[in-house]
Amino acid sequence: MGVKHNPKRDRHIDAARAAGSRFGAETLPPEILFGGASNDDLDRYTPEMLALTAAHARGELARWDGGKPQVSVETVAGVAPGGIEVSIIAITERNMPFLYDSVMGEVTSTHRDIHLAIHPILVMESGKPVKLFDPDEESAPEHRVSHIQIHLSRLTPLEARSLSKRISDVLEQVHQAVHDWPAMTALLDQAMRELEDYNASRKKSDRDEALAFLRWLRDSNFTFLGMREYTYSGKGGRATVERGKGRGLGILSNPDVRVLRQGKDAVLTTPEILAFLEGPDFLIVTKANVKSVVHRRAHMDYIGIKRFDASGNVVGELRIVGLFTSTAYTRQASEIPLLRHKIEKIVDHFGYDPQSHSGKTLANTLEAYPRDDLFQIDVGLLAAFCEQINELGDRPRVRVLPRIDHFDRFVSVIVFVPREQYDSDVREKIGDYLKTVYDGRVSAYYPAFPEGGLARVHFIIGRSGGKTPRVPQAKLEEAVRAIVTRWIDRFNLLARKEGTEISVGEAYQAAFTPAEAYADLGDIAACTAGDPIRISFYHRHQERPDTLELKIFHADTPVSLSRRVPLLENLGFRVISEQTYDIGVHVHGDEPREVVLHDMELIHRDGHTLNLARIGPALEEAFLAAWNGTTEDDNFNRLVLLAGLTAREITVLRAYARYLRQAGITYSQGYIADTLNKYPTIAADIFRLFSTRMDPTTEVKARTKKCNALLAGIEEALSAVPSLDEDRILRRYVNAVQSTLRTNYFQKDAEGRPRA
Structure with missing residues (x-):
């Protein structure tokens, strides 16, 4: 019979033969070695490279003693297809079943960059030329030899030794299986x-x-x-x-x-x-x-x-x-023993007329059922699964059918999802969820597209130890439904009564869940040309207590970094990273508009723990006050985080600093702020001293008692301040507060709110 000739491959073979003749190399005849090779592979090799490969094959055959399999991994000078040096794996062995596919399975388990793969079966008899095995010609099995060559991008010596050992182990198992x-x-x-x-x-x-x-x-x-x-x-x-x-x-x-x-x-x-x-x-x-x-x-x-x-x-x-x-x-499953017996029991269980719609649906379900699972599943569970699969024909929906292996080694999970919602990303997300919920790994997955509107993926979740978690089917289906349902559809389901629609890109959808977007909907919708900004501090990484995240929503245009970053630094943060997202907003009855979201990751500059529940409202108030210009944007604002003061309370300390400067203190405003930030507990007590002394609602006797306690605490804290300059600044603050006779701090407007 021989190898079927291919004109293009024949030209490669003729060129290799001519190249071998030019430099006098003894080669295995190229028509024997390359007769079954892929033209795509041969196209990357020059005639000289093919001749050198054939010479290497002849040398390997000459070295083989006819006994144990011979495995070598070598680099042949001059063989570099496309300029890439290769390592040639050569296996010479008595021909037997499973050789090539077993060797190739081992090689491809760790290497994908295969440049050439050839596997001629030869007839080698003493004193006779090597020839290609032809099943139509008589030859003794002991004279049939497999020669396999696989060319990989050049391996390191360690990789070569490892691969050679693994291939030898595989060949040993092939021998055992074939011999026995x-x-x-x-x-x-x-x-x-x-x-x-x-x-x-x-x-x-x-x-x-x-x-x-x-x-x-x-x-x-x-x-x-x-x-x-x-x-x-x-x-x-x-x-x-x-x-x-x-x-x-x-x-x-x-x-x-x-x-x-x-x-x-x-x-x-x-x-x-x-x-x-x-x-x-x-x-x-x-x-x-x-x-x-x-x-x-x-x-x-x-x-x-x-x-x-x-x-x-x-x-x-x-x-x-x-x-x-x-x-x-x-x-057909109905023709295979054991399976046919199982199928008969299922058919008897349902009792459908085989010619009825239900009977034909059941037959199709059983025939299309994953065959490996059909061998293993018990009849009771199979009947329950068949009933649920049959229902999908009348109403397609998400369905998840889990079967835990009797030995707790794996979970077989058959997942049905609407075909228009299925793609490789969805499949990967479902696999990630299943491996997490079953505390295992995705060992295999088999997608299928049966007739109708559903796609089916059969997942095998491998496990390494312990009892397999028992997860309710309803919980699995709820999670998969959330994965396959489009992000915007899940958002619209939450926001259907709000009268506000948004359009966002894939990056936003990847960063925020529909529930998170719905929670932000009020801030998004509130951003208008007349009132352009809303902010929200939140905590994404609970394991990192010194970090916070900040969302800045701004109407129409982005906010420059030069506007955002200094303000946050004055609050005591360093900006770690930030992402910007464009959000289209349509509030029913209004014209569509754009809102820009800046999502920023912040860390406290001194590594302090940040209790968002306690400081969140004051932090947002301070940011917006500095943004809107109702308070100054300077280092005093760090006292929000350090001392737990509000922006309005910090205004009092800032005013005293100005007074002290006017009174002739030689220290700069910035140095005064840095001193208060260095001793935030003293700074907070100085404000409390002011508030207690000047609060008109406090009785005189109680006021005196509280002030004395605060002064005693401040004096004790001051004794631990090592710097004379810092001690002097803090004492001047105490003196100024004690010398204050009146203030408008406690005045209220017509609605009973404190004046700004």
């Missing part, structure tokens, strides 16, 4: 004969179905990778499972390989296996804890078969691991 294949099928035949001899009495139909399933496996529908016999003895709490006397077969010939896990530990058996051995079923079909490195990278299928003695007592288990072949997924 006849022994594994013979052992399966023995287990089937034992099952046939078992007097099933009332369980005859279950036994016959189990036998039919095993024959179906035997009939090229399962890739057997490993088998091991286990003995079972005792009952209940005294039951034990031990490894049988015979050696394991295939990959289970290694006694250290265990395919079950309890928590993070590999184990010989689990409570669920013991329950199976003590229960009525003849077989258990589930997933192993480990992935196959032979043939394809997937969690291996696990099949346990009960073993019986002559008296019909359970004496052990034949444990089989491997992979269902493609027919298990492409053949």
